[in-house]
Amino acid sequence: MKITAVEAIPFAIPYRKPLRFASGEVHTAEHVLIRVRTEDGVVGIAEAPPRPFTYGETQDSIKAVIDKLFTPELLGLHLLEREVIHGVLGRTVGNPTAKAAVDMAMWDALGRTLGFPVTxxxxxxxxxxxxxxxxxxxxxxxxxxxxxxxxxxxxxxxxxxxxxxxxxxxxxxxxxxxxxxxxxxxxxxxxxxxxxxxxxxxxxxxxxxxxxxxxxxxxxxxxxxxxxxxxxxxxxxxxxxxxxxxxxxxxxxxxxxxxxxxxxxxxxxxxxxxxxxxxxxxxxxxxxxxxxxxxxxxxxxxxxxxxxxxxxxxxxxxxxxxxxxxxxxxxxxxxxxxxxxxxxVRQGAGIGVDVDEDKLTRYRQDT
Ligand code: MUC
Ligand code: MG
The missing domain is CATH 3.20.20.120 (Enolase-like C-terminal domain)
Incomplete structure (x- = not known):
């Protein structure tokens, strides 16, 4: 259950109509897909939605903090060492959606490894x-x-x-x-x-x-x-x-x-x-x-x-x-x-959903 890789993949999917509210508006879901891989060949997923008007994060900042600060410290840690993992994430202030997505992708990987739904x-x-x-x-x-x-x-x-x-x-x-x-x-x-x-x-x-x-x-x-x-x-x-x-x-x-x-x-x-x-x-x-x-x-x-x-x-x-x-x-x-x-709730292991690789290829922004 040791972590071997953490990927942060920016993607963009437009909305049919913008959502407007007092602190901002959203036209396109410019999110970041997080994939946590383990030594057992398991892949856990989650997504981070950048909300600069709420938390100060952007798609670029989420990717940068994960690639540069979190991933090097997470590699080799065990999925169940949550206090250690959150100690690592907590050394960086702020960045709530980046941290949350890493956490949820690890829970998804844990559920998939054990064969149980996260719920x-x-x-x-x-x-x-x-x-x-x-x-x-x-x-x-x-x-x-x-x-x-x-x-x-x-x-x-x-x-x-x-x-x-x-x-x-x-x-x-x-x-x-x-x-x-x-x-x-x-x-x-x-x-x-x-x-x-x-x-x-x-x-x-x-x-x-x-x-x-x-x-x-x-x-x-x-x-x-x-x-x-x-x-x-x-x-x-x-x-x-x-x-x-x-x-x-x-x-x-x-x-x-x-x-x-x-x-x-x-x-x-x-x-x-x-x-x-x-x-x-x-x-x-x-x-x-x-x-x-x-x-x-x-x-x-x-x-x-x-x-x-x-x-x-x-x-x-x-x-x-x-x-x-x-x-x-x-x-x-x-x-x-x-x-x-x-x-x-999906009854499959983890959060019970899988990414369509063709769709990811179509919408990812880093290739
Ligand atoms: C909400 O409950 O506020 C609007 C801005 C945001 O960050 O989340 C939404 C929904
Ligand atoms: Mg609200």
Whole structure:
């Protein structure tokens, strides 16, 4: 089970339409495929999505940190020496999605070596998750049309609506149009990606009080230290910390300071190992979690569902698992399928998905 190679392969697959939100926009999935090879001939995979507007990483920086800093130190280590491996990765600050993808590719390799799905190795609670679809900035009619299409084609009944625009009434109109068109059968919650001030956030939540929203994510910046506490004290619904909590320590800080009272767990930034620590922490202090989406492709979405389905707490809510549907293609031999509003965990060893080498040749950017 010793590591013999770590590859970081940049690839690019366009989206059918851009996804826009308060902190940025995405037109093409310019991700990095990570492959970890072991002495047993096993290959584990994962993908890293660069999000410069969230973590400061780029496709080039992810490849460089893996090739130049991580790989030379990882070669020869055993897949089960996770504390040693994370000691090596932790010597470099930041770079959360690069570290997370290396971690998940190692778990995938471990599962393939042992012949078990990673979801079972993690906790094995259930075999699928309900799906939540993320709606980017749009006019009310376009947002309604997309939500109806997701409901009618895939059975999705939970929607996260991107907010954080100015004036906030633009977003209030979208949320109201969604509730009017879709009725009470769907769950709606909002994510501001730090676009509003604390006072705008409170005004917007008041204006939407009758819409039955269930969560309010990252409406204003975590640096608005007192503003966030004030917002939490006035919000009728849990305030979710997302990009402000990329590590277990920041989760602790946000929760103990009263700046958030629910947590988004993203395997894309905390891998499986640190997502476990975040999960255990949240369970220990009794806060709700949501399995979030870093605008993942199919490999990343399979990692999210493998983790989310592993525990009771993470599988209670719908997970954000569907934005790969907007990509024009993906790398897998067997594409993921969402049916009846759920995404099943693959029962094969590891995360249960394989890369189609022809597709990789078509989309990789390093040849
Ligand atoms: C989210 O939940 O914020 C938007 C930016 C990003 O980094 O992830 C997405 C989704
Ligand atoms: Mg978010």
């Amino acid at each position: 079972l190795l993690l906790g094995g609670f259930t075999d699928r998750m309900r799906v939540s679809h993320m709606l980017g900035f749009a006019e009310p009619a376009a947002a309604v049309a997309e939500a109806e299409r997701m409901r009618d084609l895939y059975g999705i009944a939970t929607f996260k609506v991107k907010v954080g625009r100015h004036p906030y009434t633009l977003d209030v109109k979208v949320c109201r149009a969604l509730r009017d068109a879709l009725g009470d059968a769907v769950e709606l919650y909002v994510d501001g990606n730090r676009g509003w001030t604390a006072s705008e956030s409170v005004q917007a939540l008041r204006a939407m009080e009758d819409l039955g929203l269930t969560l309010a994510e990252e409406l204003c910046p975590a640096d608005d230290v007192l503003g966030r506490r004030w917002l939490v004290s006035r919000s009728p619904i849990p305030v979710v910390a997302d990009e402000s909590v990329p590590t277990p320590a920041t989760v602790t800080r946000e929760l103990l300071s009263g700046a958030a009272n629910a947590i988004s767990i993203k395997t894309a930034r905390t891998g499986f190992t640190y997502s476990q620590r975040v999960h255990h922490l949240c369970e220990g202090v009794g806060v709700e979690v949501v399995m979030g989406n870093q605008i993942d492709g199919q490999i990343g979405s399979m990692c999210t569902v493998a983790f989310g389905a592993a525990y009771r707490l993470t599988s209670q809510r719908a997970g954000e698992l569907s934005n790969f549907l907007d990509m024009t293609d993906d790398l897998l031999t067997e594409p993921l399928e969402i049916r009846d509003g759920t995404l099943p």
